[in-house]
Amino acid sequence: MASLELMKITGYTDEDFQNKFSGSPYTFMINPDNIKVQKSIEYNEQQAPATSSASQKYKSSPSDKLSFDIVIDCTGVVDSTRTDMATEITALETIIYTYNGKIHRPNFVKVQWGQNISFNGVLDAIDVSYTLFKPDGSPLRAKVSLSFSQYVSPxxxxxxxxxxxxxxxxxxxxxxxxxxxxxxxxxxxxxxxxxxxxxxxxxxxxxxxxxxxxxxxxxxxxxxx
Structure with a gap:
C-alpha cells in the first residue's frame, strides 16, 4: 500500500525558483479536502456612440490564484512528534510570510502535492483560527486559510x-x-x-x-x- 503523500511548501530566494530557502520545506500534517484555483480576465468597457451597451476590450489576464484551508493538529493524535503549535506556525510563516532580509521581501514559494499540483507563487494572505485549547489556554488545533498568487518573473x-x-x-x-x-x-x-x-x-x-x-x-x- 502506497504511503500517504502530504502537501508541502518550499521557500525560494529567487524569482526563477532555483535557490531554495535554508531549512526544510514545511509539510502539512493533514492534506486539504478542498483546493480552489481561480483564473480571471480583466476588460475595459467601452461604449461606442449611438449604442445601447458597452463592449469589453481585453485589458489583461491577472495571475492565477490558489487557495485552501489546512488543519494543524498538535494533540499528538496525528503526529506524536509535532505537538507544539507555536513551533508549527513559526515554521510555516518563516517560509511563506516572514520578511527575508537577504532578498528584501518574503520568500517566493512552491506549493506541491503529488504529481498534479505544483504552484509557483507568492503569499497573498494567511488567516489562522485556533479551534481547540489545553486547559491553560495553549492552542492544540488550528485552521489555517492560505491564498497565493502565481508568480512569473519579468x-x-x-x-x-x-x-x-x-x-x-x-x-x-x-x-x-x-x-x-x-x-x-x-x-x-x-x-x-x-x-x-x-x-x-x-x-x-x-x-x-x-x-x-x-x-x-x-x-x-x-x-x-
Missing amino acids: ETVTMTDAPESPDLTHIVTVTQGMSLPQLCEKVWNDDSLYIQVAGFNKLNKFRNLNGIDKLIFPPVNPSNS
Whole structure:
C-alpha cells in the first residue's frame, strides 16, 4: 500500500525558483479536502456612440490564484512528534510570510502535492483560527486559510499581442548607445513615453543607459506622457 503523500511548501530566494530557502520545506500534517484555483480576465468597457451597451476590450489576464484551508493538529493524535503549535506556525510563516532580509521581501514559494499540483507563487494572505485549547489556554488545533498568487518573473513574461502595443508589458534589451526616448520610439513609435518607463524602472538617467542590460516597458497610457 502506497504511503500517504502530504502537501508541502518550499521557500525560494529567487524569482526563477532555483535557490531554495535554508531549512526544510514545511509539510502539512493533514492534506486539504478542498483546493480552489481561480483564473480571471480583466476588460475595459467601452461604449461606442449611438449604442445601447458597452463592449469589453481585453485589458489583461491577472495571475492565477490558489487557495485552501489546512488543519494543524498538535494533540499528538496525528503526529506524536509535532505537538507544539507555536513551533508549527513559526515554521510555516518563516517560509511563506516572514520578511527575508537577504532578498528584501518574503520568500517566493512552491506549493506541491503529488504529481498534479505544483504552484509557483507568492503569499497573498494567511488567516489562522485556533479551534481547540489545553486547559491553560495553549492552542492544540488550528485552521489555517492560505491564498497565493502565481508568480512569473519579468524575464518570462509572454507577449501575447503585437510588440508595438502600449497595452502590454515588454522586456526590452537595451541597445548600446541608444537613449530611453530612442528605445520608446523603436518599441512604440512614440518617444514621449520615456518618462513613464523611467519611472517604472526607477531610472535617474535617460540618455546614458550604460550598465543597464534590460528594461521593463510596462503598459502605458499615451495621455499621461
